[in-house]
Amino acid sequence: MSGQIVKDVTAANHLYSASFAKGNLPLPPGRKLAVVTCMDARLDPAKALGLHEGDAHVIRNAGGRSKDAIRSIIISQQLLGTEEVLIIHHTDCGMLTFSDSQLHHILQERFDGNDVRDIDFLPFSDLEQSVRDDVEYVRTSKVVRPEIRVSGWIYEVETGKIRPVST
Template sequence: MDAFKDFEAANERYVETFGAKGALPLPPAKKLTIVTCMDARIDPAAHLGIKEGDAHVIRNAGGVCKEALRSIVISQQLLGTQEIAVFHHTDCGMLTFTNSDIKSLLEERYPAAADEVKDIDFLPFANLEQSVKDDVQFLKQHPLVLKDIRITGWIYEVETGKVRQIV
């Protein structure tokens, strides 16, 4: 597949309506950081009504906060965000495997990298609601995350587009 071949034409259409977005300030207007999954079915701007310049959106496999910590700290300490919303979602791939599963697969496919594979925690989870609660608790307890800020946890339903607050 050569998806990149569409980039320039799509960008030309985007530039036509770009307007004054180049003058948006660096810190997000809503002082909000969103941590969510990289799943291609998720469009946080669309389902949360945020626009360019409103929030930092940090994405990774599962929307796991341990992996997003570096970006969260930079967002807060250097760019002034004061609220964090954690979003996990239904039908998440992170619910479908264990560390053992993926490590075995990778060791089989890449035997020369077996030592590197054993040191990686792929951060899968077995319970969706608990994973949201665990991430929120992780952030609340972490010494580098600002205290006395609002940290909420949510589940996005890929089947319906609805969000529901868990924490």
């Protein structure tokens, strides 16, 4: 972060913390919900889903991929009592714009020939299929309780709406 960005976020945090009164929220999420979604800055899961502090675990990564989030999902449901997982991908996602081999080539050039082919960046070419694949990955995981409800959604960055893909 540039010096100005750090100053801005630090000032915003001072304002936020000056009236902060939620330090006594319990550790488990109140709505027993975990949300796996993309790190895209255009998506604010709390606002889009009507969530507040303490309501849900929100797990974010590039593409909202469950394979990348499985460690957090396991902890969320095994240790902290969540009973439902929403997997939300979104329209106009950057993960639709490249393949692993393309990114491996770019990184190899940028990092002096270092071999990065062992990194799976989990890109996808079909948005709805990626949601179905991620839902199935969680539902069939041997370390996720079978009674956990898992559903898949697409968030439309153009409208702010979510639509079901796999419920």
